[in-house]
Amino acid sequence: MERRIYLDNASTTFVSSEVLEEMMPCFNVIYGNAGSLHSYGREAMAVVDKARDRIKTAINASKANEIYFTSGGTESDDWAILGVAHANADKGKHIITSQIEHHAVLNACHQLEKEGFEITYLPVNKHGLVDLAELLHAIRKDTILISIMAVNNEVGTIQNVKAIAKIAHGYDILFHTDAVQAVGVMSIDVQDMDIDLLSMSSHKLHGPKGVGALYVRNGVKIDPILFGGINQERGKRAGTENVPAIAGFGKAVEIAVKNHIINNKKFKTIREYFLEKLEEKVDHYQVNGHPHQKANSILNVSFYGIEGESVLMLLDLAGICVSTSSACTSKSLLPSHVLQAMGVADDVAQGAVRFSFGTNTSKSDVDYVIDELVKVIAKLRAISPIQAGRV
Amino acid sequence: MYSKKVMERFQNPRNAGTLQGANAVGQVGNATCGDIMKMYLKINDNGIVEDAKFRTFGCCAAIASTDIACDLIKGKTIEDALKISNKDVVDMLGELPPHKIHCSVLAEESIRAAIEDYYKRLEKASKDALKKTRKKPTK
Numbered sequence: 001m002e003r004r005i006y007l008d009n010a011s012t013t014f015v016s017s018e019v020l021e022e023m024m025p026c027f028n029v030i031y032g033n034a035g036s037l038h039s040y041g042r043e044a045m046a047v048v049d050k051a052r053d054r055i056k057t058a059i060n061a062s063k064a065n066e067i068y069f070t071s072g073g074t075e076s077d078d079w080a081i082l083g084v085a086h087a088n089a090d091k092g093k094h095i096i097t098s099q100i101e102h103h104a105v106l107n108a109c110h111q112l113e114k115e116g117f118e119i120t121y122l123p124v125n126k127h128g129l130v131d132l133a134e135l136l137h138a139i140r141k142d143t144i145l146i147s148i149m150a151v152n153n154e155v156g157t158i159q160n161v162k163a164i165a166k167i168a169h170g171y172d173i174l175f176h177t178d179a180v181q182a183v184g185v186m187s188i189d190v191q192d193m194d195i196d197l198l199s200m201s202s203h204k205l206h207g208p209k210g211v212g213a214l215y216v217r218n219g220v221k222i223d224p225i226l227f228g229g230i231n232q233e234r235g236k237r238a239g240t241e242n243v244p245a246i247a248g249f250g251k252a253v254e255i256a257v258k259n260h261i262i263n264n265k266k267f268k269t270i271r272e273y274f275l276e277k278l279e280e281k282v283d284h285y286q287v288n289g290h291p292h293q294k295a296n297s298i299l300n301v302s303f304y305g306i307e308g309e310s311v312l313m314l315l316d317l318a319g320i321c322v323s324t325s326s327a328c329t330s331k332s333l334l335p336s337h338v339l340q341a342m343g344v345a346d347d348v349a350q351g352a353v354r355f356s357f358g359t360n361t362s363k364s365d366v367d368y369v370i371d372e373l374v375k376v377i378a379k380l381r382a383i384s385p386i387q388a389g390r391v
Numbered sequence: 392m393y394s395k396k397v398m399e400r401f402q403n404p405r406n407a408g409t410l411q412g413a414n415a416v417g418q419v420g421n422a423t424c425g426d427i428m429k430m431y432l433k434i435n436d437n438g439i440v441e442d443a444k445f446r447t448f449g450c451c452a453a454i455a456s457t458d459i460a461c462d463l464i465k466g467k468t469i470e471d472a473l474k475i476s477n478k479d480v481v482d483m484l485g486e487l488p489p490h491k492i493h494c495s496v497l498a499e500e501s502i503r504a505a506i507e508d509y510y511k512r513l514e515k516a517s518k519d520a521l522k523k524t525r526k527k528p529t530k
Contacts, residue, residue, distance in 0.1 A: 307425055309450040313393075313401065333424050333490065347422030347448070383407040383454065385418065385429040385446040 004319040005365045009204075010153055010181060010298055010356035011323055015248065016206040022251040023208065026244035034241040035231055044243045051250025058257040059198065060189040061215055068233045069246050072212040073180040073201035075225075077104035079214055079237070080176045080197045083222040084145050085112050088174070092142030096173075098122045098130050099341035100157075101149050104199075105178055106337075109147075122148075127290040128157035128342050135167060145174045150182035154325050154338040154354060155289035156298030158186060165194040174220060180204060180212075184256030184263065185295045196220050200253070202245065207252030211245035263359050267296035270357050270366060274299060277370040282377060284388040288339060288352060297358075300325075302344065302351045305388030306380040311353050314376040320369050323354050347386060393451055394485035401451040406461035410444040414512060417504025420497050426453040430460070430501040434509055438469045445501070452491035456498035459483045464502055469509070472502060 006014075015023075026047060032040025034048050049064070056064040070076045085095060097109055099121045109119045120138045122130050130148055146168045150161050161177050168175040176197035179188060184205045190198055198215040202208055216222055216236075228238035256263075278285065284304040303311060308324035315322055325336035335349035344352075355369070381388055393401070410431035420426040426449035433442040443461035447454045459480050464472040477495035481487050487495060 305448065307449050307453075309425075310401070310454060313398075313451050317402065333493070335423065335425065345422070347427075350422055350425045350448075383404065383446055384448045385427055386448050 002319070003368065004321070005361075005369060006321045007355045007357060007361065007365075007369065008321045008323050009358040010354065012203045012209065013206045013358060015203075015208055016252065016255065018255060019207055019248045019252045023244045023248040026247050030243065034243055035229070044241070047243055047247045048241050051246045054250040054254040055200070055213055055215075058183070058188075058253045059200075059215060060191055061217075062191060063218060065234065066215055066218055068214045068216060068237050069241060069249075070212045070214055070237060071210055071239075071242075072203070073102070073178070073199055074104040076180075076199035076201070076212045076214040077102065077178050078108045079222070079225050080199060080216075081105060081108035081145070081147060082111065082225050084174055084176065084197065084220070085115075085117055086223040087221040088144045089117075092140075092144045093117045094120070094140050094143045095145045095147065096120045096122060096135065096138050096143060097147045098124060098149070098159075100124050100128055100152055100154075100338040101147070102153055102178055102180070105147055105149070124157075124341050126343050127293070128152055128155050128288075128338065129290060129293065130159055130164070132160065132163060132167065135164060139167075139171050139173065143171065143173050145176060147176040147178070149178040149180075150188070151179070151185055151295045152289075152338060153181045154298075154336055154352075155300045155342070156181075156295035157290040158182075158293045158295060161195070162193045165196075169194060181295060181298075183253060184260050185297060187257075187260065190215055190217070197222075202249035202252055205252050205256040207249045208245045211242055211249045213249070259359075264296055266359055266361075267357050270361050270363070271296045271299055273363050274355065274366050274370070277366060278373075281370055281374050286348065288342065288344060297356055299355045299357070300339075301353055301355070302339075302348045303353065303377055303388075304348065304351060305384045305386040306377065307350050308353050310380055311351075311373075311376055314379065315369075315372060318372040318376075320372055323356075325352060325354060392488055393455075394487075396483075396485040397451060397455040397487065400455035400458045400484070404445075404454060404458040406444050406458050407446065407454075408444050409446065410442055413444070415505040415509035417501055417506070417508050419500045419504050420449070420453075422448075424493070425449055426494060426497055428453065428457050428497050428501040430457065430505040432464070432505045432509065434469065440464045440467050440469070440472055449494065450491070452487055452494040453497065455484055456480050456487075456494045457501060460498040460502055469506055473506060475499060475502060 032044040034044040052064045165175040174196045178199045180201040201212040226238040288300040339349035413431035415432040418429045429446045431444045445457040447457045477499040480495040
């Protein structure tokens, strides 16, 4: 295998050299426990504070103490949902979310159902957009939280987060958004967008894995979900701060937000070029997602008559790394819950492949991918009992 | 995740395609679970599977399982072909990941579906033959 092309940046990204540089001293020089009172501890805490400040600036939080470090997107989502539900259960036990959320949110909601909470899973339209009228219709007197993701990880659709937050606050309901795929893709201003809680992850934007954050607006009631330490993260999140990862995460967010406009231009050019080539060389396919309101870094395509995993595996043999729906569900047999919610037929949903671009993806990469894709599709269609043209 | 044998069969299936003159065709599976398998057999007058081919919509394991199933039944009598189980398919493939075992089950079912179709055709043929022998009632 000579050439390798990584088009799975929505799953994870490489750690950039600037980020790595920021992290390195934290392993063997600034190695103190950020909770210690001595100089080693204070140095480590200074690193954590610096990162917190960078993230505060990147999402325009009003105070740095509204940023809580976690072990990643999943913990942030789980904590937001479970923590808010437990702390506000006296006001009501109803939560609204959507059918296309990441499983970090969906499974936390399923857990709450076992605890006696009621969850409304809003449908989406064929482009993957939550309908605001449906949202209004679902709101009840006992609704305490609305959680809708900013950017969908499978198809890249961008929700009307600001409008949803406005609706939530009109009814005195808290609003959480899973922004794991959104930071660095769209501009995020938690004050302007009126967001109460926002989940972030580091490894989607060239930071290290195993670290993320939850923004919790001051005044929002939230219970901890980890019990252990009492001092870390102002008593809200127990566990020794992962100083190297936090340092890297802070740097990664700073860079991603600073470069988000220029990166988006790159993604848009690559995505359009990919679509142009696809139209030129491939028959019988559909693009899943929203035509305009979308992350340009994600392109989800269903190839008719064939199944996504076999496309993935044959592309992998040609050195091309893509994913079917999302990496988290790649071992599942069912079609993507996101595509199902969008009304995509099962056999078409099973034929979905997600290409997610990086800042280093070139047009020559796309040319190579399309050439290989043409071969792979022809090979699989030749042995499929489903005739692509008839779908 | 997949054994060498699965990948080898997935990349270069030996029995993929449609079989000219097939007299037994069976299809199993559905798009919801992600696999549709179609098995084509040519069974001779002595009840021996002379040739077998397949077409599959599905993952690597599904494609490899049907390809192996074709190998397993070629040259066998109908009776022996029906004895082939999903375990035989898995054994031939070396191994399958636990969540892909159902692919081998589908492969077994596709053999049965094709043989069922063969019997249906036989039944229809004998009925037709019987009809031809029926004499027109004399007025």
